[in-house]
Amino acid sequence: MKRLEIRNRLYSLVTTLLTPLVLVxxxxxxxxxxxxxxxxxxxxxxxxxxKQIQKSIWVHAVSVGEVNAAIxxxxxxxxxxxxxxxxxTTITPTGSDRVQQIFGNQVFHVYLPYDLPGAVKxxxxxxxxxxxxxMETEIWPNLFRFCKKKHIPIVVANARLxxxxxxxxxxxxxxxxxxxxxTAFVAAQTKTDAKRMIQLGCQPExxxxxxxxxxxxxIEQAIIDKGKEIRDHxxxxxxxxxxASTHHDDEVQILEAFSVLKQRHPDLMLVIVPRHPExxxxxxxxxxxxxxxxxxxxxxxLCDIHGDVFVVDTMGELLEFYASSDIAFxxxxxxxxxxxxxxxxxVFSLPVLVxxxxxxxxxxxxxxxxxxxxxxxxxxxxIVQYMDALIEDxxxxxxxxxxxxxxxxxxxxxxxxxxxxxxxxxxxKPLYDEIKSKHYPRIAKQ
Numbered sequence: 001m002k003r004l005e006i007r008n009r010l011y012s013l014v015t016t017l018l019t020p021l022v023l024v025x026x027x028x029x030x031x032x033x034x035x036x037x038x039x040x041x042x043x044x045x046x047x048x049x050x051k052q053i054q055k056s057i058w059v060h061a062v063s064v065g066e067v068n069a070a071i072x073x074x075x076x077x078x079x080x081x082x083x084x085x086x087x088x089t090t091i092t093p094t095g096s097d098r099v100q101q102i103f104g105n106q107v108f109h110v111y112l113p114y115d116l117p118g119a120v121k122x123x124x125x126x127x128x129x130x131x132x133x134x135m136e137t138e139i140w141p142n143l144f145r146f147c148k149k150k151h152i153p154i155v156v157a158n159a160r161l162x163x164x165x166x167x168x169x170x171x172x173x174x175x176x177x178x179x180x181x182x183t184a185f186v187a188a189q190t191k192t193d194a195k196r197m198i199q200l201g202c203q204p205e206x207x208x209x210x211x212x213x214x215x216x217x218x219i220e221q222a223i224i225d226k227g228k229e230i231r232d233h234x235x236x237x238x239x240x241x242x243x244a245s246t247h248h249d250d251e252v253q254i255l256e257a258f259s260v261l262k263q264r265h266p267d268l269m270l271v272i273v274p275r276h277p278e279x280x281x282x283x284x285x286x287x288x289x290x291x292x293x294x295x296x297x298x299x300x301x302l303c304d305i306h307g308d309v310f311v312v313d314t315m316g317e318l319l320e321f322y323a324s325s326d327i328a329f330x331x332x333x334x335x336x337x338x339x340x341x342x343x344x345x346x347v348f349s350l351p352v353l354v355x356x357x358x359x360x361x362x363x364x365x366x367x368x369x370x371x372x373x374x375x376x377x378x379x380x381x382x383i384v385q386y387m388d389a390l391i392e393d394x395x396x397x398x399x400x401x402x403x404x405x406x407x408x409x410x411x412x413x414x415x416x417x418x419x420x421x422x423x424x425x426x427x428x429k430p431l432y433d434e435i436k437s438k439h440y441p442r443i444a445k446q
Contacts, residue, residue, distance in 0.1 A: 059087070271303075
């Protein structure tokens with residue numbers, strides 16, 4: 001028996017043995033977020049598909065951030081392949097909610113099955129994909145192996161691989177390398193990501209460096225209108241600071257900073273959007289304990305004139321609240337999470353504060369700082385320092401906001417490049433010169 005086959009079997013055995021622990025963790029998360037207790041059968045490949053699915057294009061995006069990044073690409077695929085049904089998978093309930101909010105009945109959503117041979121086979125049999133598009137870097141050895149066996153081309157789109165993830169995948173090193181090399185191609189965000197994938201074992205010939213889909217973010221007019229409606233509700237004199245996608249360690253520093261800033265700037269209002277629903281109540285009580293008038297989106301609708309803090313305890317409304325704010329802090333970055341998408345704030349011309357732990361968005365965060373669109377903050381002292389400057393200097397806010405938006409506009413184009421690669425592969429068309437120039441072996445020689 002070949003060594004790789006032995007490793008495949010060992011991987012499948014270990015994955016099977018670990019499944020009860022995964023279910024326990026799912027149940028524990030379900031204590032705070034009930035949606036984690038639902039639809040377990042889908043995670044084992046047991047579900048009913050709509051009758052109209054005879055051939056499909058399947059897109060996987062793990063959670064909300066990946067779904068948001070995938071939206072422009074999915075819409076482009078829908079426009080190009082109108083004769084296909086679309087299957088979207090996520091891992092988290094919040095990702096599922098976002099899919100439903102954006103696409104409704106245009107797509108069939110199901111949770112991605114666990115990487116067990118039986119579950120994967122059932123999933124592929126039911127969804128009948130002609131193409132699999134995996135967002136960012138979700139490398140599942142069995143999933144990729146069975147796609148290859150069934151001649152389903154796999155595209156890894158918006159691919160990124162942080163140093164942390166690279167180390168994490170090394171325990172299944174040869175299987176991860178085989179998974180990468182089972183793809184039709186990998187559309188990497190940056191040259192650095194490409195190099196890390198090659199370190200993991202991906203063949204350079206598989207990789208094209210096309211940029212980040214996140215720069216192609218679509219802001220629909222309805223979001224802009226909703227943002228204006230929210231903003232009009234506030235008093236004109238109020239400065240609105242949004243702290244987005246926050247985790248516990250972010251919120252500790254935000255709370256300390258806001259306590260100082262509120263004394264210096266009485267009209268300052270904080271809009272805080274916790275990353276996970278299980279933090280909604282914890283976050284609310286943290287601010288109320290310090291005496292802040294803290295109101296909730298689910299209860300108050302919009303913050304009244306007496307509100308100090310407004311907790312957005314709903315899902316899928318972050319962009320509307322960015323659109324109605326003056327200054328943004330993007331979370332997961334003081335907390336050692338790896339950061340969240342700073343471009344969602346930048347596209348609204350907001351000056352951005354972000355912590356130092358941004359390994360999931362290293363190059364994008366660096367570009368934003370270099371262009372003058374952001375400040376790096378390590379703690380509440382830094383936050384107070386930069387917030388004071390921004391609150392007191394309208395021209396500074398405007399200059400930073402304009403620089404941030406310009407960065408987004410100048411780096412668009414990854415969706416079109418990814419679509420060109422997909423169309424070339426699906427229709428066996430030759431690649432044109434611009435795409436050829438994105439091929440990693442050519443880039444590496446420059």
